[in-house]
Amino acid sequence: xxxNINIAIVGLGQIGNFLLNELNKKKKDIxxxxxxxxxxxxxxxxxxxxxxxxxxxxKIFFKNPLQIIKEKKVDILFEIIGASDGxxxxxxxxxxxxxxxxxxxxxxxxxxxxxxxxxxAEKNKVNLEFEASVGGxxxxxxxxxxxxxxxxxxxxxxILNGTCNYILSEMESTNDTFSxxxxxxxxxxxAEMSNPKLDLNGFDAxxxxxxxxxxxxxxxxxxxxxxxxxxxxxxxxxxxxxxQLNLKIKLLGITEIIxxxxxxxxxxxxxxxxxxxxxxxxxxxxVILNSEPVGETVLQGEGAGPGPTSSALLSDLLSIxxxxxxxxxxISEKKKEQN
Amino acid sequence: xxxNINIAIVGLGQIGNFLLNELNKKKKDIxxxxxxxxxxxxxxxxxxxxxxxxxxxxKIFFKNPLQIIKEKKVDILFEIIGASDGxxxxxxxxxxxxxxxxxxxxxxxxxxxxxxxxxxAEKNKVNLEFEASVGGxxxxxxxxxxxxxxxxxxxxxxILNGTCNYILSEMESTNDTFSxxxxxxxxxxxAEMSNPKLDLNGFDAxxxxxxxxxxxxxxxxxxxxxxxxxxxxxxxxxxxxxxQLNLKIKLLGITEIIxxxxxxxxxxxxxxxxxxxxxxxxxxxxVILNSEPVGETVLQGEGAGPGPTSSALLSDLLSIxxxxxxxxxxISEKKKEQN
Numbered sequence: 001x002x003x004n005i006n007i008a009i010v011g012l013g014q015i016g017n018f019l020l021n022e023l024n025k026k027k028k029d030i031x032x033x034x035x036x037x038x039x040x041x042x043x044x045x046x047x048x049x050x051x052x053x054x055x056x057x058x059k060i061f062f063k064n065p066l067q068i069i070k071e072k073k074v075d076i077l078f079e080i081i082g083a084s085d086g087x088x089x090x091x092x093x094x095x096x097x098x099x100x101x102x103x104x105x106x107x108x109x110x111x112x113x114x115x116x117x118x119x120x121a122e123k124n125k126v127n128l129e130f131e132a133s134v135g136g137x138x139x140x141x142x143x144x145x146x147x148x149x150x151x152x153x154x155x156x157x158x159i160l161n162g163t164c165n166y167i168l169s170e171m172e173s174t175n176d177t178f179s180x181x182x183x184x185x186x187x188x189x190x191a192e193m194s195n196p197k198l199d200l201n202g203f204d205a206x207x208x209x210x211x212x213x214x215x216x217x218x219x220x221x222x223x224x225x226x227x228x229x230x231x232x233x234x235x236x237x238x239x240x241x242x243x244q245l246n247l248k249i250k251l252l253g254i255t256e257i258i259x260x261x262x263x264x265x266x267x268x269x270x271x272x273x274x275x276x277x278x279x280x281x282x283x284x285x286x287v288i289l290n291s292e293p294v295g296e297t298v299l300q301g302e303g304a305g306p307g308p309t310s311s312a313l314l315s316d317l318l319s320i321x322x323x324x325x326x327x328x329x330x331i332s333e334k335k336k337e338q339n
Numbered sequence: 340x341x342x343n344i345n346i347a348i349v350g351l352g353q354i355g356n357f358l359l360n361e362l363n364k365k366k367k368d369i370x371x372x373x374x375x376x377x378x379x380x381x382x383x384x385x386x387x388x389x390x391x392x393x394x395x396x397x398k399i400f401f402k403n404p405l406q407i408i409k410e411k412k413v414d415i416l417f418e419i420i421g422a423s424d425g426x427x428x429x430x431x432x433x434x435x436x437x438x439x440x441x442x443x444x445x446x447x448x449x450x451x452x453x454x455x456x457x458x459x460a461e462k463n464k465v466n467l468e469f470e471a472s473v474g475g476x477x478x479x480x481x482x483x484x485x486x487x488x489x490x491x492x493x494x495x496x497x498i499l500n501g502t503c504n505y506i507l508s509e510m511e512s513t514n515d516t517f518s519x520x521x522x523x524x525x526x527x528x529x530a531e532m533s534n535p536k537l538d539l540n541g542f543d544a545x546x547x548x549x550x551x552x553x554x555x556x557x558x559x560x561x562x563x564x565x566x567x568x569x570x571x572x573x574x575x576x577x578x579x580x581x582x583q584l585n586l587k588i589k590l591l592g593i594t595e596i597i598x599x600x601x602x603x604x605x606x607x608x609x610x611x612x613x614x615x616x617x618x619x620x621x622x623x624x625x626v627i628l629n630s631e632p633v634g635e636t637v638l639q640g641e642g643a644g645p646g647p648t649s650s651a652l653l654s655d656l657l658s659i660x661x662x663x664x665x666x667x668x669x670i671s672e673k674k675k676e677q678n
Contacts, residue, residue, distance in 0.1 A: 022632065026489055033488065131486075137633035139486025146485070146663075147470075147478025149372065150365055150653040276618070293361065293646030294476035298639035307632030314489035324485075324663040 001323060005038045006073055010065040010091055011080030012045035012056060014189075015105065018306035019078065019313055021054035026314070034321035042068040065091045069098050076101040076320060078313060084108035096120045096128065103316040105132030105309050108198075111207035114214065114221050129316035134208040135160065135285045137308025138301040139315060143289070144215040151291035153216040155256035160208040160266075162283035162303035163191045163199040164231050164251040168268075169281040171239050172248065178234060190283055190304075201230035202251065202266040209253040209264050216255065216289070222262055229267040242270055248278045340662060344377045345412055349404040349430055350419030351384035351395060353528075354444065357645035358417065358652055360393035365653070373660035381407040404430045408437050415440045415659060417652060423447035435459045435467065442655040444471030444648050447537075450546035453553065453560050468655035473547040474499065474624045476647025477640040478654060482628070483554040490630035492555040494595035499547040499605075501622035501642035502530045502538040503570050503590040507607075508620040510578050511587065517573060529622055529643075540569035541590065541605040548592040548603050555594065555628070561601055568606040581609055587617045 007023070009016055023030075023040060031037055043056055044065040062068050065087065068077075077095045079102060081088045088109050095102050096117065104110070110117070110130045121128035131141045135158070144153075159165050163185060170181045182200075185191035191199060198204050206228050214221045231251050242249055252269045255262065271278045276298065280286045285303030290296055302308040346362070348355055362369075362379060370376055382395055383404040401407050404426065407416075416434045418441060420427045427448050434441050435456065443449070449456070449469045460467035470480045474497070483492075498504050502524060509520045521539075524530035530538060537543050545567050553560045570590050581588055586609045594603045610617045615637065619625045624642030629635055641647040 018632075022489070030489065137487070138636060139482055142481070142486045143478055146658065147481045147654050148476070148650060149657050150361075150369065151650055274618075279613075279615070279618070293357075294650035295641040295646060297477060297641075298637070300637035300639075302634040302636075307634060311487060311490055311633035315486050318488050319485065322663070324661070 001036070001321075002075070003035070003037055005036045005075045005321065006041040007038055008042040008044070008068050008072065008074045008077045009040065009080065010044045010068070010077060011082070012043060012052060013080065015306050015309050016045070016078070016080040017052045017054050017056070019080065019310045020056065022310045022314060030314070030318065030321070034318060036321045038321075041072050041074060044068060066094055069094050069100070074100050076103065076317065079104040079106060082106055082108070084112040089113060092117060092128070093120065096124050096126060099124050099126050101127045101129070101320050103129045103313055103320070105130065105313060107133035107204065107207040107211060111210045111221060114211065127320050129320065130211070131316050132309045132312035134211050135287055135299070136162070136301060136303040136305065137311040138285060138287065138299045138303070139312070140287050140299055141211070141215055142315070143297070143299060144212070148289065148291060148294055148297060151294050153289065153291040155254070155290040156212050156216050156287065157252055157254050158212075158287035159250055159277060159280050159285055160205040160253040160287070160303070161199055161251060162285055163196065164205070165280065165285075166190045166283045168231060168234070168239075168249055168251065171234070171236060172243065175236055175240070177236055178232070200232050202228045205251060205253040205266045206264070209255050209266060212253070213255040213262060213264055217257060217262065219262065222264060224262065224264065227265040227267055231268055234268060246273045247271065248273055250277055250280070252277070340375070340660075341414070342374070342376055344375045344414045344660065345380040346377055347381040347383070347407050347411065347413045347416045348379065348419065349383045349407070349416060350421070351382060351391060352419065354645050354648050355384070355417070355419040356391045356393050356395070358419065358649045359395065361649045361653060369653070369657065369660070373657060375660045377660075380411050380413060383407060405433055408433050408439070413439050415442065415656065418443040418445060421445055421447070423451040428452060431456060431467070432459065435463050435465060438463050438465050440465045440468070440659050442468045442652055442659070444469065444652060446472035446543065446546040446550060450549045450560060453550065466659050468659065469550070470655050471648045471651035473550050474626055474638070475501070475640060475642040475644065476650040477624060477626065477638045477642070478651070479626050479638055480550070480554060481654070482636070482638060483551070487628065487630060487633055487636060490633050492628065492630040494593070494629040495551050495555050495626065496591055496593050497551075497626035498589055498616060498619050498624055499544040499592040499626070499642070500538055500590060501624055502535065503544070504619065504624075505529045505622045507570060507573070507578075507588055507590065510573070510575060511582065514575055514579070516575055517571070539571050541567045544590060544592040544605045545603070548594050548605060551592075552594040552601060552603055556596060556601065558601065561603060563601065563603065566604040566606055570607055573607060585612045586610065587612055589616055589619070591616070
């Protein structure tokens with residue numbers, strides 16, 4: 001890798017815009033930590049003149065992200081558009097084919113096309129990194145690929161969707177209805193305004209479970225049908241009844257190996273009020289890893305929002321700049337084919 | 340780094356012996372994950388014929404670890420003797436000078452000589468890794484150096500000594516005396532038989548605090564005098580009184596920056612029974628990291644014992660084999676000199 005690294009950011013919504021500001025603020029620190037010199041050479045979004053919290057340099061603005069690759073020399077590209085297909089997929093694909101490292105928080109893209117894109121990255125000898133796709137700012141993927149990498153994983157259980165956990169916690173503490181609390185979550189920016197469905201029906205958590213399974217058990221991303229149930233049908237009276245039993249309702253994502261078979265699921269679970277998961281409230285995420293010989297490891301942190309997401313995106317950047325990551329999924333493709 | 344890597348293990352107590360077995364068991368997996376071929380070329384301990392849980396290969400046994408360096412070509416050495424000086428320091432020093440990477444769980448050594456040894460490692464372009472020195476199997480040092488590396492840390496608080504936490508939890512649940520519970524801890528292998536003092540008086544936790552400070556705040560290991568109080572004077576009646584107030588006594592290690600000054604301390608603290616730290620019982624360790632912009636991150640896991648320690652030691656091995664680690668303390672010495 002050269003000493004001078006050119007960076008592009010595609011997608012300047014709340015996250016992309018925050019990341020841009022963080023990168024500018026932390027440029028020197030990152031350069032000291034990695035020995036590289038970084039320059040942001042391109043940014044892209046639908047609307048050049050939209051009002052944003054942090055200013056963008058309009059001289060390096062591109063309306064069409066694919067144009068960046070044609071016109072600029074880019075080493076590392078952040079894809080922060082979202083969605084599993086469309087321009088997200090196109091720009092990631094084009095980047096990898098052009099030997100550009102890609103960093104993304106896009107769990108839908110990775111859960112759907114992760115195997116294909118990882119192969120593409122490996123073929124072109126660049127990295128595809130997605131720490132921010134699961135658990136927000138919690139370094140959970142790193143922990144699987146690196147910190148606990150020599151352990152044998154048995155089970156991973158987590159509160160993986162901050163929106164659902166906020167709604168359930170809030171229904172519990174206020175006795176308010178699902179639809180009222182959802183509105184409140186939307187006003188606070190914890191739930192999407194236009195289409196909160198993918199959070200509420202468990203799909204978002206399931207994408208994260210698929211990614212966790214792949215890394216914990218060294219497997220391709222599974223396409224198996226599995227139980228996926230969200231929180232849309234939970235009513236105030238459900239919460240009231242379980243409270244009397246000293247229980248809480250939590251939306252859990254679970255993946256485990258039972259009799260050599262992968263068993264993934266996302267659904268509301270009853271947990272004791274005095275258990276660890278019973279005490280994870282609001283938008284927090286928590287993951288419990290069960291592996292040998294290390295035993296039980298717990299990681300907890302803020303699951304979403306610009307701060308945590310940007311922290312995870314920059315940790316990927318640091319690893320790439322340090323030349324730390326060899327395989328997109330932490331294992332060689334050869335090994336994965338066998339699974 | 341060559342494809343063929345020679346490994347030595349110095350110290351074959353409970354941990355070293357378990358590690359040896361794990362390495363043999365996981366050789367293939369580690370080779371697939373790193374693309375290297377590993378061979379254990381030397382082991383060393385005081386007593387060649389001591390009964391051990393897992394068999395050792397007596398053909399590669401050395402009574403004097405320094406002899407290994409003279410007679411064998413070693414790439415990576417595990418120092419698992421313990422203690423801040425004596426043979427531990429000698430073998431680590433000699434290894435680094437001979438361009439041998441060193442991996443150690445020895446917090447006393449690192450807290451006392453970490454800066455000097457890190458410089459020695461950097462000068463000789465090898466790694467000195469000590470993930471296992473803090474938090475047992477919890478990948479806490481990695482999280483500071485890597486997963487959350489671009490965040491600005493404000494404060495780190497933790498239950499860092501499993502022995503003390505076990506004793507306090509047990510006194511609380513059984514109402515038994517300190518000395519009885521200590522005996523129980525010793526019989527269970529949670530406290531040292533001959534000299535449990537360094538755990539009980541807070542020294543072990545303080546060593547860990549010093550290491551955490553250095554990594555969280557990019558500083559040299561501090562030598563500042565600070566408050567260090569252990570749990571030796573806690574009586575059954577203390578526990579009883581705080582219980583009535585819905586509180587628990589926990590030995591906490593704390594490090595934070597206040598008005599640009601580093602403030603480190605270890606002492607028993609009162610925490611609420613319904614708080615996160617109030618619910619960490621037995622030999623568990625937990626660390627709460629407060630940093631920006633990621634917010635609060637919590638890591639929890641088993642703090643000691645052969646399984647967790649060996650997991651951390653092998654994660655260091657993996658990182659070295661992957662060529663992932665450039666600076667012993669995660670930053671260049673140049674930067675650290677300024678602090």
